[in-house]
Amino acid sequence: MKAKNQRLVLVLAATGALVAAALLAMSALKDQASYFYTPGDAVRDHVALGQQIRLGGMVEKGSLHREADGVTISFRVTDGAASVAARYTGIVPDLFREGSGVVAEGRFIAPGSFVADTILAKHDERYMPPQVAGSMHEAKSLKP
Amino acid sequence: MHVFANPARFLSIARPLTGWFGWCGAVLIAVGLGAGLFLTPVDYLQGQTVRIMYVHVPAAWLGMAGWSGIAVASLAELVWRHPLAGVAGRAVALPGAVFTAICLASGSIWGRPTWGTWWEWDGRLTSMLVLLFLYIAYIALADAVAERGGQARVAAIFGLVGAVNLPIIHFSVLWWRTLHQGQSIGFTGSTIDPAILWPLPIALAGFTLLFGAIVLMRMRAALARGKVEARLRRLGSAA
Numbered sequence: 265m266k267a268k269n270q271r272l273v274l275v276l277a278a279t280g281a282l283v284a285a286a287l288l289a290m291s292a293l294k295d296q297a298s299y300f301y302t303p304g305d306a307v308r309d310h311v312a313l314g315q316q317i318r319l320g321g322m323v324e325k326g327s328l329h330r331e332a333d334g335v336t337i338s339f340r341v342t343d344g345a346a347s348v349a350a351r352y353t354g355i356v357p358d359l360f361r362e363g364s365g366v367v368a369e370g371r372f373i374a375p376g377s378f379v380a381d382t383i384l385a386k387h388d389e390r391y392m393p394p395q396v397a398g399s400m401h402e403a404k405s406l407k408p
Numbered sequence: 409m410h411v412f413a414n415p416a417r418f419l420s421i422a423r424p425l426t427g428w429f430g431w432c433g434a435v436l437i438a439v440g441l442g443a444g445l446f447l448t449p450v451d452y453l454q455g456q457t458v459r460i461m462y463v464h465v466p467a468a469w470l471g472m473a474g475w476s477g478i479a480v481a482s483l484a485e486l487v488w489r490h491p492l493a494g495v496a497g498r499a500v501a502l503p504g505a506v507f508t509a510i511c512l513a514s515g516s517i518w519g520r521p522t523w524g525t526w527w528e529w530d531g532r533l534t535s536m537l538v539l540l541f542l543y544i545a546y547i548a549l550a551d552a553v554a555e556r557g558g559q560a561r562v563a564a565i566f567g568l569v570g571a572v573n574l575p576i577i578h579f580s581v582l583w584w585r586t587l588h589q590g591q592s593i594g595f596t597g598s599t600i601d602p603a604i605l606w607p608l609p610i611a612l613a614g615f616t617l618l619f620g621a622i623v624l625m626r627m628r629a630a631l632a633r634g635k636v637e638a639r640l641r642r643l644g645s646a647a
Contacts, residue, residue: 272487279568286572290583298585299530320585356522360454367587384524387453389592391461392601398454 276319300367302343313372319348320367320386341366341378352380359385413491422624429547430621436614443607451604454482460518462607466615467511472574474504475567476617479574482567485560492627494560497567499549499626500580503619505543512536523587531580532588535573542570 268373300320301311311317319341327340336353347364348399350368365386370379444462451458476502483495515533527533542579550563581590592599599610 268488275483275486275568278479279571281502282569283575286576290579291578294583297531297549297583299528299587300585302585303527317424352472357522358525359522364453382524384528384587385522387522390599391451391454391458391604391635393449393603394452395449396601396603 298327303341303345303346303348306348307346311372313374316369316371318367318369319350319378319380320365321347323360323362323364323366325362339366343369347376348376350380351380352383356381356383357385359387413444413505415492418492419628419631422628426621427623428625429617433614433619433621436610437618438614440607440609440611440614448604448607454522454554456557457518457521458604461604462611464511464514464518464606466612467507467514468536469612470615470619471504471508471511472577473616474500474507475539475542475571477573477623478504478567479571482564485564486568491589494564495630496565498547498554498624499623500532500632501543501547501550502626503622505547507542507615507619508536508540512540525587528587529583530586530588532577532586535577535580539573539577542573546570594595617630 267281300318301309302321303319306317306319321343323342324340324342324347327338329338330336331338333353335355336351337356338349338351340347341347350370352368352370360383365388367384367386368378368380369382369384373379441462444459448459450456477495481493481497481500484490485497512533515536520526521530546563546566549566553560553563579585579586598605
């Protein structure tokens with residue numbers, strides 16, 4: 265085998281092994297590297313009460329309410345299967361609305377009852393003009 | 409590829425190509441960004457902020473394409489000992505790092521009004537930050553080798569090893585739950601409405617051509633510098 269070909273085989277084999285190792289490592293990280301718990305995960309993993317976590321999912325349609333003090337909101341976070349009641353006091357991002365994604369940082373104060381310190385909005389990969397979105401997304405926003 | 413093993417032949421092609429790439433790139437960028445700013449409709453959720461896409465996506469693409477280029481150059485250097493491979497790798501590294509930084513900065517500016525945060529340690533954001541650090545390390549390593557002598561192959565090996573991060577960036581939004589949304593543009597189509605999407609390929613092509621012009625310019629500068637140094641050495645030994 266010519267030296268050139270020998271080097272090619274060697275480099276390709278080394279790169280292949282490296283990529284395989286990295287992929288194995290990343291797939292092992294799968295759960296730890298996830299950015300948030302879904303309501304289903306939180307139940308399955310028995311997240312302890314008071315433990316600081318991120319809870320992510322969709323804001324259930326029709327579940328968003330503003331309380332009498334004007335700054336506290338309550339809503340339900342759902343992943344389709346399970347759902348959790350959440351409360352938050354403060355200003356939410358503009359994109360936070362019913363039927364849209366949310367990541368809430370906070371803790372469970374009782375099973376199925378979550379109190380958030382921070383609210384992040386998570387949007388999906390679809391972008392479209394308002395005319396196209398039309399009635400598809402008549403979700404109630406918190407804005408007047 | 410060995411057509412270009414002779415730097416003189418490479419230069420005879422690179423010289424006119426630099427101008428073409430640069431000017432065509434500038435025109436396409438102007439058209440793409442102009443259309444993105446003034447002609448496209450707003451997004452139903454994000455409103456005007458969606459326009460950051462026309463800078464953010466090309467920057468992300470070039471950050472990743474840049475390292476792919478470094479990986480190919482590294483392979484050419486390690487396997488075929490191509491004389492221009494090291495020069496090409498070093499020429500790509502700086503603009504690659506700059507576009508990665510632009511991607512991170514524009515993403516941060518985009519994240520504040522949409523997600524409600526400048527920065528979160530989710531899979532996509534973190535792996536992209538790692539790419540920036542890899543670029544900085546590659547530049548430091550290649551410079552150290554060039555200044556103090558030593559194995560030029562060290563930088564090439566690093567360039568190849570760093571490429572492992574590219575699939576991680578790409579699949580981060582599929583493997584892990586992230587704050588960053590999933591991919592919008594795939595082989596089978598796009599989830600971006602055509603009315604919003606159309607300037608993006610124009611801006612993408614424009615920034616890519618500009619990137620090519622910068623790389624060619626830097627390669628020519630590196631070759632010219634090598635020539636000057638060789639001539640000075642010859643003068644020094646003659647005197």
